[in-house]
Amino acid sequence: MKLARNLIATAVLVTAGVSAFAQAGETVKIGWIDPLSGLMGPVGSNQIKSFQFFAEKFNATNPAKVKFEMVPFDNKLSPAESLNALKAAMDQGVRYIVQGNGSSVAGALIEAVNKHNERNPGKEILFLNYAAVDPDFTNSKCSYWHFRFDADTSMKMEALTTFMADQKDVKKVYLLNQNYSHGHQVAKYAKENLARKRPDVQIVGEDLHPLAQVRDFAPYIAKIKASGADTVITGNWGSDLALLVKAANEGGYTGKFYTYYTSVTGTPTALGKGGEGRVFQIGYGHYNMGGQNDKWAAEFNTKFKDDFYTNAVVHVFNALGQSMAKAKSTDPVKVAAALEGMKFNSFNGEVEMRKTDHQLQQPLFLAVWQKADKKYPYSPENTGMTLAPVKTFEAYVASTPTSCQMKRPG
Structure with a gap:
């Protein structure tokens, strides 16, 4: 009986451990949808490098122990091209997208993600907005599936x-x-x-x-x-x-x-x-934020001969890692629930993802x-x-x- 009890206790501990780290080592694909061509192409080029740079950094440190993989799409700053990119991303198994250049693009993506998620339960997409700052996105057009990491206009x-x-x-x-x-x-x-x-x-x-x-x-x-x-x-x-x-x-x-x-x-x-x-x-x-941010900026400059300025990228990876660890899952529905109201320390101090509208307070x-x-x-x-x-x-x-x-x- 004693042996049986020990075996049961061990099994429970193992099961709990597997549950707590069910996503450890899992690859999380993030679709990046922004311009790589046209007059705004240089901005997009800088930003995809920023995401790739920090994906590598946070792959080594995020508490969920997942591996982030960026999947870039050139949307040519066009809402129509962005919707095509969203479909292509979903076809590749992407369930997280990031975008920031152009609120006209962000608006089209929010609407498309809302429709997709309503029609495809179990295959939801989460939109992490790092730079599109139209206040309507966290007011009249707010969406459970949209989180903004920049400060709005x-x-x-x-x-x-x-x-x-x-x-x-x-x-x-x-x-x-x-x-x-x-x-x-x-x-x-x-x-x-x-x-x-x-x-x-x-x-x-x-x-x-x-x-x-x-x-x-x-x-x-x-x-x-x-x-x-x-x-x-x-x-x-x-x-x-x-x-x-x-x-x-x-x-x-x-x-x-x-x-x-x-x-x-x-x-x-x-x-x-x-x-x-x-x-x-x-x-x-x-x-000149100081501390770790300055070290990252220097390393980024050495590696790419370019400047790191889209600091919200750090917010995104911080939030994803911590919310996935809290949710014990990479399922966008569970991660969204964990991210609502979350407070975490980032490069500019303690920030909070306001639950009422998914607007980061910082x-x-x-x-x-x-x-x-x-x-x-x-x-x-x-x-x-x-x-x-x-x-x-x-x-x-x-x-x-x-x-x-x-x-x-x-």
Whole structure:
């Protein structure tokens, strides 16, 4: 009897061990759907390298003991191409997708994932959004199957205008943005927040231009100068920001730029030393975060001769590893349940995936373009310049309310 009891106890322990680490060693495919061609191709190229680099890092350290494998698809910045990529990914057994460049693309993917999951129980897909920042995705269009690891447009504008409220030299603002949902939202929240915090500030001009199509921004700079604007607010990214600041330098515009994406490929080179002290970026990170992040950035630069700036990649792998360990599964349904409300430490401190809308709550940082120095030494694109932190906004300061009415499985 004693022998039998010992055998039963051993069997229970073994079963518990297998259950706890059922996914150990399992390969988790992650479909990356973003541009590798066209004007935004260089941005996508940098970001897939970032995902591959950190997949390797987290394969060695994630608590779920799984192996992450990136499966890249070039969507050409097109919603239609993205839907084709999603189908191809599912055909390859992918059950996790990541995307970030273009809220128009993200919107199409959210809708497609929702429909697929409703029609195919047991084969659900989870969408991990690392850079598409339209606030609607965690408000009116919120989805159980979508989690955002970037701060949305409203959060960034809340922090940015909190800083601008104290800048007495900001008197006349020009809004220049890309003509799609993100650009519209930047303009909308800029006007609303400035009206509330600085009603004396004048909006002296507003333009929306085609996404990733404009090659010469000189006419826009001429309009900005003619308006008398001392400040430009823009959510432009990639070539649309790089070419804008290049035109500003060449056109002799000396006002300030408040941006979201100064760190992104091509913009540091376009700025050079011309925007010193006049170009600001609001975001959840910057080049000089310190600690492990700086070590990773140096290693990334050595390996790829490129700069690491999409820090949300670290959030994604942190969250996946910890939620899979908590769920004791790689099933997207169980992982989503584990990820809701999860708090974890990442490169910018403790963050929380808000359960009500799946919007990551995290600190934001305002940084300014200046010469690299001993305190802030990282120099992107070998410019001799850097983004140095000016102000930190704790998560509760930048947080914005949500109208999300989450529909959950079952």
